[in-house]
Amino acid sequence: MSLFAIEVQKTFRRWRTYIGFAAVAGAVILLEVIIKLNETRMAHSYAGNLNSDFLISGNVLNAWVISAFIMNSLYVHVPFLITLVAGDMVSSEATSGTIRFLLIRPPSRSKIIAAKFFVMLFYTAMLIVFLALLCVGLGLAFFGSGDLIRFQTGLPHIVILSEHIAASRTALAFLAAILSMSVVGSLAFLFSALVDNSIGPIIGSMAIVVIFFVIGNLPFDFLESLRPYLFTTYMNIWQLFLDDPINWQEVGKYALALLGYDVLFFGAAFFVFLRKDIKS
């Protein structure tokens, strides 16, 4: 059995791992049911926002629009669900004392920390895939398909993605969301390697996410110079895939920044873990 398989079993046999899935399911179902119950009013409201420029007709409120709407609503909240597991990956072994068993076995510390990191990424990916399947699946069941009509990211222009490309763009957006969420996971993972309790990494990483979001959104000029250095600036990378045309240069810049943060946080966790004295 590979180290990765061992870590997967350890992670996915804990009930804590499924809190994120349950919360996502609850939130998505609730949102889609509420939208369904208010479909006519919301469709008019949504079309009304867009009607200032165009005359909109057809199935405005469809699975792709709903998915984009839900992602937009949840991408600030999902990080918390990621930290629940990522913040616990290393620290829970220290809390429970199992780290002593783990680190006196033949696999090196570098292999162990790498396996744990990849399992954290796997969990993040699974959670986003679950979110995607639920959003799109329920969306198609409740609202059917149609063109994806929305505002271009950061601009007051309307984008219309025809029904046949909306699906692939939504899939790309969700894939980009995995990269986006992996940075939050990596940050929590780093904190998890630093301390011997689970609460600290969860609260610490969420505090940083919230503070960075606040700094990134405050309309003050003096904060402008800070924004390129905040990973939260790049977390809406998924929205770029719903623009038309896709600004690949911007996507590349965002993706490189997010990957850079992933490498930075994992590198720091790796460095700490390899030199850590196990005193507990």
Added chain:
Amino acid sequence: MSEAILTTAGLGKRFGNRWAVKDLNLEVRAGDVFGFLGPNGAGKSTTIRIILTLLSPTSGSVKIFGKDVSGNRESVLSRVCGIVEKPDFYLYLSAYKNLELLGSLTRKVKRNEIFDALEIVGLKSRAFDKVKAFSHGMKQRLGIAQAILTKPELVILDEPTSGLDPQGMKEVRELVLALSREHGTTIFLSSHLLTEVEAVANRMAVLNHGELIAQGKVSELLNGDSAYYSIQASPQNEAVELLRKMPWVEIVSVANGIDVHIDSRRAAELNRLLVTNAIEVSSFAAKRTLEDYFLKITEGASEG
């Protein structure tokens, strides 16, 4: 003399300004049940953590199977099993799953091997129970099952009977001895319980304040010149009076019997003295335990 399985050379660990372990030179030989004795805080757990790579040493080195552990971690630790302090398992997993996952870190383990190991420690019927329902003693036995499962050549146990009731202590002791006798495993066992080391170990080292006080065969280390004896004599007060007149007899205590400290070569002489003075001796037993030995040398060390 059998080959050295585990050696430490000038091993030291400093936390801040305090040396937890200092200039430690140990030698554990193949087939030994090696007792690593010392009071709480002596540095036993720190030493074990360094040996098992949980802590990095400040000075010195550790060799296992003739190889430096720091440079040959994987090959060395694949032949070693350890339990540091208490055996902590994944509480949300069953005993079976714990053994499967932890065993897989060393080698591929088969289903029947897991059940065999659980059977040896008497936990086969609890194989699929979650470990969170296990008592401390059961976890300790599960730790030993893990040692059996991975078939190590060296087992390192840190206070294996700590926190157990007398029955649990006996069971663990028997399992340790069985590992040594039936599997030829070398055992390195730390304890602050002197009777435990005396009961299972053939060689031992004594640690106090992080420094090695003594090392050698248990039988040789116990064969000192002086020893403690417990005497049941009647009438007791007359016996005590007589013994007080003997300058070579030190009376340690008088209660339900008389405990004395004498040169062990004069034990027969003392017995004869009592009998010839019309004192009935119903029991004359050596109390020369490792505890007495330990107290003697640690007191000696602290006085020095």
